[in-house]
Amino acid sequence: MPDESSMTSPLAVLCVGLGAVSTTLIAGVEAVKRSLGRPIGSLTQMERGDTHQSRTLGDTLGLTSLPQLVFGAWDIRPDDAFAAAMTAGVLEPNLLDTLRPTLEDIHPMPGVFHAGWLPTMEAPHIKRDRGHRAKAEALRRDIREFMATHGCERGVMLWCASTEVRHEPASCHLDLSAFQHALDTDDPTMSPTQLYAWAAIEEGLPFVNGSPNSALELPALQTLAMEEGVPVAGSDFKTGQTLVKTTLAPMLRQRLLGVNGWFSTNILGNRDGEVLRLALFRG
Numbered sequence: 001m002p003d004e005s006s007m008t009s010p011l012a013v014l015c016v017g018l019g020a021v022s023t024t025l026i027a028g029v030e031a032v033k034r035s036l037g038r039p040i041g042s043l044t045q046m047e048r049g050d051t052h053q054s055r056t057l058g059d060t061l062g063l064t065s066l067p068q069l070v071f072g073a074w075d076i077r078p079d080d081a082f083a084a085a086m087t088a089g090v091l092e093p094n095l096l097d098t099l100r101p102t103l104e105d106i107h108p109m110p111g112v113f114h115a116g117w118l119p120t121m122e123a124p125h126i127k128r129d130r131g132h133r134a135k136a137e138a139l140r141r142d143i144r145e146f147m148a149t150h151g152c153e154r155g156v157m158l159w160c161a162s163t164e165v166r167h168e169p170a171s172c173h174l175d176l177s178a179f180q181h182a183l184d185t186d187d188p189t190m191s192p193t194q195l196y197a198w199a200a201i202e203e204g205l206p207f208v209n210g211s212p213n214s215a216l217e218l219p220a221l222q223t224l225a226m227e228e229g230v231p232v233a234g235s236d237f238k239t240g241q242t243l244v245k246t247t248l249a250p251m252l253r254q255r256l257l258g259v260n261g262w263f264s265t266n267i268l269g270n271r272d273g274e275v276l277r278l279a280l281f282r283g
Contacts, residue, residue, distance in 0.1 A: 011064040012152040014143065014205070016196050017161030018075040018108045021210065021237070023085035025160070026071045026106065030099050033066050037095070070150045074142070074196075075108035075161075076123035109142050112192045117164040132190055133183040139199035157200040159209045159234070164191050169218055176227075179220035197221055201230045209234035 015022040031037035032045070039045035044058035045066070058065070071081075079087065082103035085096050096103065112135045113126040129135045147155055170189035172182035182190050183198070193213040200207040201224050209216050209232075216222070216232045225232045236242060252259055 008065070008068060009154065010068050010070050010150060010152045012143075012147050012150060012155030012205075013069050013071050014146065014155060014157045014200075015071065015073040016111070016157065016159045016193075018073040018077075018079070018081060018084050018106070019160065019162075020088035020090050021160040022073055022158075023081050023088055023103070024090045025158075026081055027085055027091055027096060027099055027103060029066055029069060029071075030102050031095060034098075036098060039066075064154075070152055071106055072146045072150075073106060073108045074111040074139075076111040076113045076121060076126050078108065078125040080104050080108075081106035109146075111161075112136075112139065112195050114192060116188070117191050118162055119165070121162070131184075132186050132195060136183060136195045136199050139196060140203055143199065143203045143205065155203075155205045157196065157205045157207050159193060159196065159207070159211055159213070159215075161193075161211065163211050164193060164213045166212075167191070167214065169214060173214075173218040173220050176220045176223045179218075179224075191215070194218070194221065197232070198224065201225050201228055201232065204228065204230055206231040206233070208232075210237040212236045 015025070028037065028039075032039050044061075044063055045056050047056050057063075073081070075084070077084075080103065082096060082100050085091060085103060086093065108125065110125050110127045111123070113121070113123040115121075115123075127135050127138050129138045143155065143157075147153070167189055170187070172178045172187050172189060173194075179190075179198070183195075191213060193209065193211070193215045197207045197209070197215045198221065201221065207216065207225075207230070212235060216225075216234065221232070224230075
C-alpha cells in the first residue's frame with residue numbers, strides 16, 4: 001500500500017532557472033490547486049475512469065499531492081515568479097493576476113553562473129563565492145535552509161535553465177575522486193549544471209535534467225548517485241518539436257521509410273532563444 005505520509009508531507013520542488021518553463025509549471029500547479037485549471041497532460045493526475053470513486057495515478061502510487069508541493073528556485077536574474085511569468089508571456093495575464101500573491105512570494109536565490117557556458121546572458125543575481133567548491137557548498141546551504149524554512153523533509157531539483165555551450169567530457173568527469181579534485185581546483189571543464197547536480201545528490205535530492213547539458217551521463221555523477229542512493233534522470237524535457245523529432249525519427253527507421261530530407265522550423269522564445277542563436281550551438 002502507498003505510504004500516506006508521502007502524500008501529505010511537504011515536498012520541496014527546487015527549480016534551477018525561474019523562466020518560462022519553471023513559471024509555467026509553478027503557475028499551472030497553483031491554478032490546478034485552486035480549480036482554475038485542469039492538469040491536462042499530467043501523467044500523475046490522470047484519473048481512472050473505471051470506478052465510481054476515481055483516483056488519480058498519483059493517489060494510487062502514493063505520490064505527493066499537489067497541495068503539498070513547495071516551490072523554490074535559483075536564477076541569475078532577481079525577478080520573482082510573477083514578474084518572470086509575465087515576461088515569459090506563456091500564460092494568460094488574467095490567470096497570472098489571480099495567482100499574483102502566491103507567485104510574488106517566490107523569489108529566486110542567486111544562481112551559479114559562468115559566462116563561458118552562457119555567453120549571451122546578463123547575470124546580475126549570482127553567487128559571489130569564489131571557486132567551484134564554494135559555490136557548490138553554497139547551493140547545499142540553500143537547499144538545507146529552504147527545506148528547514150518550509151518544513152520539508154524531502155525534495156527534488158529540476159534543471160529548467162538554458163542550454164549551455166557543449167563540451168566533451170574531460171578526465172575529471174570519469175571518476176568521482178577526479179570530480180571531487182576538480183571542485184577544489186576550479187577545473188574549467190566543470191559546468192554550472194554539474195555543480196547543481198552534485199549539490200542535489202549530496203543533499204539527497206533527486207535531480208532531473210531538463211536540458212541537453214552534460215551532467216547525469218557522466219560516470220562521476222552516476223557513481224555519486226549510486227553511492228548515495230539518489231535517483232537521477234533526464235537529458236532534455238523533450239517537449240514541443242524535440243518530442244516530435246525523437247518519436248518520429250525511430251518510427252521512420254523501423255519502417256524502413258526512406259527520407260530524402262528533413263526540414264523544420266524551431267521558433268525559439270524567451271531566454272533559450274537568446275542563447276541558442278549563437279553559432280556555438282549550431283550543429
